[in-house]
Amino acid sequence: xxxxxxxxxxxxxxxxxxxxxxxxxxMFEASxxxxxxxxxxxxxxxxxxxxxxxxxxxxxxxxxxYVPDQLGGAQRAVCTVSDDGLVGLINGYMQIKSGLTxxxxxxxxxxxxxxxxxxxxxxxSFEPYYExxxxxxxxxxxxxxxxxxxxxxxxxxxxxxxxxxxxKNGLGNPRAPYSAILSMDEVLSSPMVCEPLRKAHIPEPADxxxxxxxxxxxxxxxxxxxxxxxxxxxxxxxxxxxxxxxxSKAVYAxxxxxxxxxxxxxxxxxxxxxxxxxxxxxxxxxxxxxxxLGVYTKENIKRAVEVGETxxxxxxxxxxxxxxxSLGDMVEANGLVRVVEAVLTLRGQGPRSLRGxxxxxxxxxxxxxxxxxxxxxxxx
Amino acid sequence: xxxxxxxxxxxxxxAEWENEVYSFRxxxxxxxxxxxxxxxxxxxLEGLKEGRILGRRCNRCMRVLVPPRAxxxxxxxxxxxxxxxxxxxxxxxxxxxxxxxxxxxxDKPLIVAVIEIDGASPGMGFLHVLGEVEPSKVHVDMKxxxxxKPRDERVGAITDIKYFxxxxx
Amino acid sequence: xxxxxxxxxxxxxxxxRMLETGKEMAxxxxxxxLDQAGLDIKDVDSVVLGSAPDAFDxxxxxxxYLLDGAGGTxxxxxxxxxxxxxxxxxxxxxxxxVASGVADIVLVVGEEKMSPLLPHPQYAFWSIFDPILERxxxxxxxxxxxxxxxxxxxxxxxxxxxxxLVAVKNKRNALDHPAAQLAANITVxxxxxxxxxxxxxKRLDVSPTSDGAAAVVLASEDVAxxxxxxxxxxxxxxxxxxxxxxTNRDLCYPEYLEKAANMAYRMAHISDPKxxxxxxxxxxxxxxxxxxxxxxxQLARRGEAPKLTREGVTQRxxxxxxxxxxxxxxxxxxxxxxxxxxxxxxxxxxxxxxxKRQVKKPVRRGLAQAWGDLMQVGxxxxxxx
Numbered sequence: 001x002x003x004x005x006x007x008x009x010x011x012x013x014x015x016x017x018x019x020x021x022x023x024x025x026x027m028f029e030a031s032x033x034x035x036x037x038x039x040x041x042x043x044x045x046x047x048x049x050x051x052x053x054x055x056x057x058x059x060x061x062x063x064x065x066y067v068p069d070q071l072g073g074a075q076r077a078v079c080t081v082s083d084d085g086l087v088g089l090i091n092g093y094m095q096i097k098s099g100l101t102x103x104x105x106x107x108x109x110x111x112x113x114x115x116x117x118x119x120x121x122x123x124x125s126f127e128p129y130y131e132x133x134x135x136x137x138x139x140x141x142x143x144x145x146x147x148x149x150x151x152x153x154x155x156x157x158x159x160x161x162x163x164x165x166x167x168k169n170g171l172g173n174p175r176a177p178y179s180a181i182l183s184m185d186e187v188l189s190s191p192m193v194c195e196p197l198r199k200a201h202i203p204e205p206a207d208x209x210x211x212x213x214x215x216x217x218x219x220x221x222x223x224x225x226x227x228x229x230x231x232x233x234x235x236x237x238x239x240x241x242x243x244x245x246x247x248s249k250a251v252y253a254x255x256x257x258x259x260x261x262x263x264x265x266x267x268x269x270x271x272x273x274x275x276x277x278x279x280x281x282x283x284x285x286x287x288x289x290x291x292x293l294g295v296y297t298k299e300n301i302k303r304a305v306e307v308g309e310t311x312x313x314x315x316x317x318x319x320x321x322x323x324x325x326s327l328g329d330m331v332e333a334n335g336l337v338r339v340v341e342a343v344l345t346l347r348g349q350g351p352r353s354l355r356g357x358x359x360x361x362x363x364x365x366x367x368x369x370x371x372x373x374x375x376x377x378x379x380x
Numbered sequence: 381x382x383x384x385x386x387x388x389x390x391x392x393x394x395a396e397w398e399n400e401v402y403s404f405r406x407x408x409x410x411x412x413x414x415x416x417x418x419x420x421x422x423x424x425l426e427g428l429k430e431g432r433i434l435g436r437r438c439n440r441c442m443r444v445l446v447p448p449r450a451x452x453x454x455x456x457x458x459x460x461x462x463x464x465x466x467x468x469x470x471x472x473x474x475x476x477x478x479x480x481x482x483x484x485x486x487d488k489p490l491i492v493a494v495i496e497i498d499g500a501s502p503g504m505g506f507l508h509v510l511g512e513v514e515p516s517k518v519h520v521d522m523k524x525x526x527x528x529k530p531r532d533e534r535v536g537a538i539t540d541i542k543y544f545x546x547x548x549x
Numbered sequence: 550x551x552x553x554x555x556x557x558x559x560x561x562x563x564x565x566r567m568l569e570t571g572k573e574m575a576x577x578x579x580x581x582x583l584d585q586a587g588l589d590i591k592d593v594d595s596v597v598l599g600s601a602p603d604a605f606d607x608x609x610x611x612x613x614y615l616l617d618g619a620g621g622t623x624x625x626x627x628x629x630x631x632x633x634x635x636x637x638x639x640x641x642x643x644x645x646x647v648a649s650g651v652a653d654i655v656l657v658v659g660e661e662k663m664s665p666l667l668p669h670p671q672y673a674f675w676s677i678f679d680p681i682l683e684r685x686x687x688x689x690x691x692x693x694x695x696x697x698x699x700x701x702x703x704x705x706x707x708x709x710x711x712x713x714l715v716a717v718k719n720k721r722n723a724l725d726h727p728a729a730q731l732a733a734n735i736t737v738x739x740x741x742x743x744x745x746x747x748x749x750x751k752r753l754d755v756s757p758t759s760d761g762a763a764a765v766v767l768a769s770e771d772v773a774x775x776x777x778x779x780x781x782x783x784x785x786x787x788x789x790x791x792x793x794x795x796t797n798r799d800l801c802y803p804e805y806l807e808k809a810a811n812m813a814y815r816m817a818h819i820s821d822p823k824x825x826x827x828x829x830x831x832x833x834x835x836x837x838x839x840x841x842x843x844x845x846x847q848l849a850r851r852g853e854a855p856k857l858t859r860e861g862v863t864q865r866x867x868x869x870x871x872x873x874x875x876x877x878x879x880x881x882x883x884x885x886x887x888x889x890x891x892x893x894x895x896x897x898x899x900x901x902x903x904x905k906r907q908v909k910k911p912v913r914r915g916l917a918q919a920w921g922d923l924m925q926v927g928x929x930x931x932x933x934x
């Protein structure tokens with residue numbers, strides 16, 4: 001079966017507010033960039049379009065009604081994967097692998113600035129009988145954060161160091177609106193939201209749209225000089241019941257990465273990658289995810305942060321883009337946003353210290369209250 | 381499948397529901413949004429405020445798109461210019477609604493129609509309601525004209541047009 | 550491209566309101582499908598769920614909520630969505646998992662619980678419209694379908710009587726379906742005299758709102774050959790979405806469905822669908838839609854479907870049986886589950902397991918189709934013995 005490559009990426013928005021454009025206009029801008037990057041015409045060259053979004057984040061039911069035109073997808077095979085953008089990309093990968101088509105466009109976006117009731121929307125994702133009466137996104141996160149930090153014997157300063165690192169990484173990324181020089185002390189003195197979760201741990205909402213163009217090996221070699229190959233994919237869900245999870249580990253990240261490693265033939269993840277983009281919500285999630293990916297262990301994760309192994313210039317840069325902490329929370333677009341970052345970095349258009357990087361991993365998580373996530377392994 | 385006499389599932393009758401024979405948990409929520417209208421629709425709404433219907437032209441396929449959009453979905457390129465179209469048109473299709481959007485009955489039926497606006501490209505229809513006409517008199521291809529709210533009541537919304545009414549009777 | 554088979558199917562009752570939660574209904578249908586396939590949940594590599602708007606259940610990210618009921622715990626699990634077309638699209642999304650070699654056994658679940666929304670499930674449909682240009686007019690879902698029905702009637706000179714024949718046929722077919730919500734022996738006159746809702750749509754032209762779930766199991770060729778003597782192959786899949794701007798299209802003919810069908814026909818090497826498709830489960834949330842869809846699928850020429858219906862061609866004992874299950878009009882319309890019911894019906898018919906619903910002529914190849922969004926999406930699956 002054919003190999004699958006990413007041959008074009010595009011983006012727009014990536015800002016706290018985007019009042020000058022509707023979500024359709026934002027998608028049009030991002031997709032135009034991606035098509036130009038890939039050298040394709042969406043009206044003639046694309047076999048399938050996949051969008052990732054959720055109705056209540058859009059404020060429109062059956063929101064897939066409103067996606068085809070601005071992607072060049074009217075009267076074409078268009079569908080919605082109601083999941084993180086990375087899972088959309090994985091479905092595009094499988095469509096090409098199956099021989100169904102040879103070029104697929106994957107899109108995801110966020111217009112969180114338009115959602116005035118963000119807290120109410122999130123609460124509606126909790127199980128209505130047992131969980132919704134008690135839980136909010138913040139309480140669910142804080143429960144897990146507490147248990148994870150307890151089991152790993154982490155002090156408050158460890159998640160704060162992650163936040164500070166990613167805020168700083170973002171300063172080198174022109175697309176990261178929330179990047180900053182922020183000290184660990186500033187994180188630790190930010191207001192307490194729900195112990196041990198502080199305001200500075202929480203990624204800020206952002207608007208934005210990411211588009212990727214995938215192609216079969218044959219097409220990729222014709223169309224572009226520098227295809228980025230998708231070597232492995234995985235997606236996985238743990239139990240939906242918040243209170244029944246093992247808070248000490250990210251089961252979904254473990255499951256999805258095992259699947260991807262098997263496909264890509266990766267045996268020693270700790271040594272395989274030149275850089276990694278993982279979901280870094282609340283600081284501690286970056287650590288929990290790195291453990292689940294088998295890159296660090298519960299014994300050495302703390303030290304890795306303390307000595308700066310995951311810094312931009314460390315032996316294994318994690319979230320060189322600045323992560324969700326710097327790019328902002330773009331809900332279902334989060335995974336695809338990071339694919340765009342990883343692709344640009346693998347092409348040498350990212351941080352200078354990562355020029356020549358050949359192997360990357362992108363991991364995503366759907367956010368509270370889910371325990372669902374995905375992993376993609378990329379290579380040039 | 382036929383070997384299975386009864387399929388799984390426990391229906392609840394209307395009476396059981398009304399008498400709350402089973403347990404329910406109720407949750408009421410009002411979700412609030414403020415959708416960015418974007419450049420094309422913003423211009424359109426501004427036009428309505430002035431009593432004008434605006435479209436956008438694509439200079440490649442030369443279609444005039446109403447309601448306007450920033451991009452042409454067929455050519456996949458940005459549209460090029462604003463075009464004022466007429467506030468008259470003809471009925472492409474129509475219906476008479478006896479229910480509200482929560483499925484309750486209306487006191488008075490409402491006539492709804494897709495109207496092909498004069499000056500837009502063929503087939504460029506527009507959803508609105510009809511007034512000053514009996515349902516039995518309406519027909520496909522009937523010529524209609526917009527009835528606007530008074531200038532000082534217009535706010536830049538699709539409802540700045542009260543309804544469309546027949547040009548001929 | 551690996552061959553993909555359907556090896557089991559299951560469904561719950563379809564009713565206006567069910568005691569079971571969405572999770573529980575998804576479980577019941579999944580369990581039945583796994584039982585028919587002789588498989589257990591541990592055999593399943595991956596789960597794909599289909600469910601229509603979250604607004605019905607009042608649950609955001611409904612796919613995540615339904616996860617454990619659908620058997621997705623600690624597995625690759627996802628949800629796909631193309632409005633009303635979802636039910637026939639879920640097996641397509643599962644098909645490419647198997648065809649690509651990523652999974653061998655995929656559980657496919659369609660679930661819908663419409664009853665929780667108060668005051669009426671119809672209300673959810675208000676929020677499918679453009680918030681700036683359409684919602685302020687008080688638009689309802691019934692408006693747009695009655696506008697489409699009227700246009701279809703006008704262009705092809707189709708009468709309300711012709712359309713009513715579809716409701717009569719499907720509700721009667723449903724008398725033999727154990728899940729049916731609105732099976733009945735009615736006449737054309739009953740339909741014509743039923744209460745007008747949004748003329749030309751009358752009460753008996755429309756399918757009900759429903760709770761229910763349906764599921765199938767897909768398997769790769771080697772697995773299918775191992776576990777069953779009687780696999781049903783998925784030989785064609787197609788889907789297509791038209792422009793959002795539904796008022797800018799001529800509603801008399803569904804071009805997007807023609808394109809979706811052609812995609813599936815190409816894959817299944819079908820050049821003359823009218824001759825090569827033995828029977829079809831086409832989407833019939835309204836009676837006129839069955840006619841409209843037969844034409845889009847090119848099972849009838851444009852404007853010809855009413856004539857075929859009048860002549861009895863589409864009856865269970867006719868030359869081209871359409872909706873032998875009883876369709877959405879008779880069995881019920883829990884949206885994503887309704888499309889999956891059609892997939893299950895094609896599966897049961899091809900295996901000769903449809904009991905009293907079994908079509909008279911021998912069948913080798915069947916088609917299931919669904920439709921949705923703003924009269925905009927067509928999804929098509931072709932299955933063969």
